[in-house]
Amino acid sequence: MxxxxxxxxxxxxxxxxxxxxxxxxxxxxxxxxxxxxxxxxxxxxxxxxxxxxxxxxxxxxxxxxxxxxxxxxxxxxxxxxxxxxxxxxxxxxxxxxxxxxxxxxxxxxxxxxxxxxxxxxxxxxxxxxxxxxxxxxxxxxxxxxxxxxxxxxxxxxxxxxxxxxxxxxxxxxxxxxxxxxxxxxxxxxxxxxxxxxPLRATDVRLPSGAAFVIANSCVEMNKAATSHYNIRVMECRLATKLLSKSKGLDWKKMLRLHDVQTKLGVSLEEMLTIVEEVLHPEPYSTEEICKCLGISLEELHSQILSQNIQDVSTFKLYQRAKHVYSEAARVLEFQKICSKAPANALQLLGELMNQSHISCREMYECSCPELDRLVDICLQFGAIGSRLTGAGWGGCTVSMVPTDKLSMFLKNVKKSYYQTDGQRLAGENNSLFATKPGxxxxxxxxx
Incomplete structure (x- = not known):
């Protein structure tokens, strides 16, 4: 080939x-x-x-x-x-x-x-x-x-x-x-x-009156070349197992936080309450995880932890689970707003985007200083909502911008973020643009 x-x-x-x-x-x-x-x-x-x-x-x-x-x-x-x-x-x-x-x-x-x-x-x-x-x-x-x-x-x-x-x-x-x-x-x-x-996709019609702008922080993040992404996956899996064990479920078969909610038959809001009751905000050591699950350290490493994170010794389970369940609730609320299309739909959707970025930054810890600064700049110059997109730790933001403010928004973001740095300026034309669903x-x- x-x-x-x-x-x-x-x-x-x-x-x-x-x-x-x-x-x-x-x-x-x-x-x-x-x-x-x-x-x-x-x-x-x-x-x-x-x-x-x-x-x-x-x-x-x-x-x-x-x-x-x-x-x-x-x-x-x-x-x-x-x-x-x-x-x-x-x-x-x-x-x-x-x-x-x-x-x-x-x-x-x-x-x-x-x-x-x-x-x-x-x-x-x-x-x-x-x-x-x-x-x-x-x-x-x-x-x-x-x-x-x-x-x-x-x-x-x-x-x-x-x-x-x-x-x-x-x-x-x-x-x-x-x-x-x-x-x-x-x-x-x-x-x-x-x-x-099963895998399925449902249309969500976005309200008119706003453009969606992609802005590249110019911080590169290769998921396969770093451990951040896979550690988050494992933290969610470990949180799944501890939550399952606490509720008497067959924790060995449980892999995703969604599985716990489905098995218990409860709402996302109820799952957030369970997270507060079962998990603590302090990082879990591998020894504590083993104690909670009733397994040996050898079993943890051979049966649960993936090969590329064997050297990780602490995991933040409370924060990751809280982010996942709250983010899922925001998704459903976003869909509901788009379906009902109230007069203030754009403002409501923008607030959900802003809440999402805060959770990504503070609970999932997948943002970075450049992304946070870019989000702040986008909000400063008229974005209704702005958040990181993708895996995080670099990459792009997506912002919802009123169509009548789009031209000035692009001009101000270019001046405030890209034209202050030579490296960013070099890739400016491919780093900031409005887009539409394709x-x-x-x-x-x-x-």
Missing amino acids: HLKTLRTHRLLWLCCAPNGYRTRYPDCSRTCTDSSCATGKYQFFILLICLDIIPITGSSSVSPGEGSEMFCNRLLHRDFSTSVNNIQINKTKPQWHNYFLCGLKGIQEHFGLNNPTGMNCLLDGTIPPSSGLSSSSALVCCAGLVTLRANGKTLSKVELAEICTKSERYIGTEGGGMDQSISFLAEEGTAKLIEFN RGALVFVEA
């Missing part, structure tokens, strides 16, 4: 991927038969919206068993080639092509392809990398879709989302599936409420 990259231009390669492919492969007898894209996303809590900026893959098939190439259309990334029969994904240094390999491997293993079709691929896109807009998940989804097409297989969007969620874990990221789900299930002009078991993954077939 061969992967190549060039420079990016917003949406340009949606039309030009096939021609770019021919430029990269002038001696190749095969034409670029397909161009596929999968969108990035931003989120209002767990209401997700696909961006109208995308990664594109132009591809053609080669004979089964042949080597395959990936070419990335960006100067900052190196080209890559490997055999489709010997996929090796490096978890220690998660480079861009490893995400493509995740999607490829997921399809390969799902169908049991012993001799998969090789591919020549040209990749491009407009999602800033490591910016909290799910560029990595979009690339995994794009790769899964391309591999599916090259091997003559078909799957539903739901099936593709589930496979790509599982396959991204090959690189060491313990994601839950939101990013991959919206990449496939998104529809133009609407946000989506994503729910699982559609999910597509395949464009050359006639």
